[in-house]
Amino acid sequence: SQKIEQNSEALNIQEGKTATLTCNYTNYSPAYLQWYRQDPGRGPVFLLLIRENEKEKRKERLKVTFDTTLKQSLFHITASQPADSATYLCARRGGANNLFFGTGTRLTVIP
Amino acid sequence: KAGVTQTPRYLIKTRGQQVTLSCSPISGHRSVSWYQQTPGQGLQFLFEYFSETQRNKGNFPGRFSGRQFSNSRSEMNVSTLELGDSALYLCASSSRTSGEVVEQFFGPGTRLTVL
Numbered sequence: 122s123q124k125i126e127q128n129s130e131a132l133n134i135q136e137g138k139t140a141t142l143t144c145n146y147t148n149y150s151p152a153y154l155q156w157y158r159q160d161p162g163r164g165p166v167f168l169l170l171i172r173e174n175e176k177e178k179r180k181e182r183l184k185v186t187f188d189t190t191l192k193q194s195l196f197h198i199t200a201s202q203p204a205d206s207a208t209y210l211c212a213r214r215g216g217a218n219n220l221f222f223g224t225g226t227r228l229t230v231i232p
Numbered sequence: 233k234a235g236v237t238q239t240p241r242y243l244i245k246t247r248g249q250q251v252t253l254s255c256s257p258i259s260g261h262r263s264v265s266w267y268q269q270t271p272g273q274g275l276q277f278l279f280e281y282f283s284e285t286q287r288n289k290g291n292f293p294g295r296f297s298g299r300q301f302s303n304s305r306s307e308m309n310v311s312t313l314e315l316g317d318s319a320l321y322l323c324a325s326s327s328r329t330s331g332e333v334v335e336q337f338f339g340p341g342t343r344l345t346v347l
Contacts, residue, residue, distance in 0.1 A: 155335065164322050164338030215277055219265055219288050220336065222275040
């Protein structure tokens with residue numbers, strides 16, 4: 122089956138360091154991947170989209186890479202802050218307009 | 233622009249009952265998708281509506297249904313509730329019409345508890 126997996130359920134990191142989250146996919150070649158942030162009790166918020174022909178995308182302190190050889194996307198938060206603590210979800214396209222989400226990585230930035 | 237709104241925010245029901253959840257998309261968005269989020273299964277796609285037509289459906293039983301009105305507002309209905317239906321139900325709208333890739337804007341969700 123076409124899977125999308127976020128291997129780390131939780132990640133703790135010291136403030137100021139770079140957080141790196143991983144999203145792997147199997148049996149599928151997604152045309153793009155999306156990354157979302159979700160805070161407790163709230164809906165996901167879109168952060169970045171990266172297409173298969175893009176190696177890297179940046180937005181402020183965020184950077185996403187897409188490696189079609191490794192079938193992997195990496196999501197980086199540089200100079201992490203406690204306010205970055207949240208669950209981060211990667212998603213690939215499903216059918217017409219639905220998304221298949223990974224299970225998410227809960228990031229905690231320790232002051 | 234106002235965001236996606238969902239009502240009610242919290243709901244408690246008992247097994248066997250039915251429930252209707254409502255979603256108002258961002259003004260101008262005609263695509264509305266519904267997702268179920270549980271700790272065990274994560275976020276799972278339920279269905280998508282566009283211009284009052286269901287365009288796509290996830291792998292859920294027929295007890296889960298939905299509809300969309302001419303003003304793009306959408307409702308989803310779950311009949312004969314089971315304990316396993318307890319979840320956060322999220323609605324997402326997008327400006328997508330066909331083909332192109334766009335982000336989805338999620339509402340705050342409706343927390344449904346089935347006792």
